[in-house]
Amino acid sequence: MAALKTSTTWIKGQEFESEHDGNKINVDGDKKNGHGPKALLLSGLAGCSGIDVVDILHKMKVEFSDFSIDVEADQTEEHPKVFKDIQVTYRLKTATDNLEKVKKAINLSLDKYCGVSAMLKKNSAINYTVEILN
């Protein structure tokens, strides 16, 4: 697989602009004009696992909508501050009896397919819950 590359330019203070394949995001340690850098890891985990879950549920012919993913992590007190356990909440609208299939899709993602999960798990555990919306 080709190398991944980002190019990140300092704007001022704690603000940076980071480019990847023509897409640009702002990173801001003060969180005024962009994600804090560490939050990008949580967004990356949500996107990585979310893509897997959508793909696997489609393959399972499971109908769903209104899919969202919250990711939350406490940090250690001492430098370098790293994540303690990561808590992921998967939320989606689907028939209640699809719950086991949804859990299977999530387990496949977090344990087998999602590279972000595989990397972050080397630092801390990742736990999840599923909420089926009515």
Added chain:
Amino acid sequence: MAALKTSTTWIKGQEFESEHDGNKINVDGDKKNGHGPKALLLSGLAGCSGIDVVDILHKMKVEFSDFSIDVEADQTEEHPKVFKDIQVTYRLKTATDNLEKVKKAINLSLDKYCGVSAMLKKNSAINYTVEILN
């Protein structure tokens, strides 16, 4: 330290919108309308370490401008695809004889302060080079 949290909503296909403290970014596995999820880890590393380096150089009274950071990583072939060694290129305009101070700032960031570096190093090595611009 308070918990970090992101809320990520599926748009369509491999596209998601991810919110953190009121800031929104797009994540897209196809990289058409947003960073790929794994690239967010590289942008997070650049932002995290960049913030440290700016801060430390200011404390050292080192004058500089035009600061940018490229981060590049190959990935393993098998699922889950994770980073091989990460290569960081720090580029800045400053007097040539500041090179040792710049390296000291980078080492302090990568080894002591930057939590993203500390987490990603549990998966793969992080190597860097410095380019002083004229």
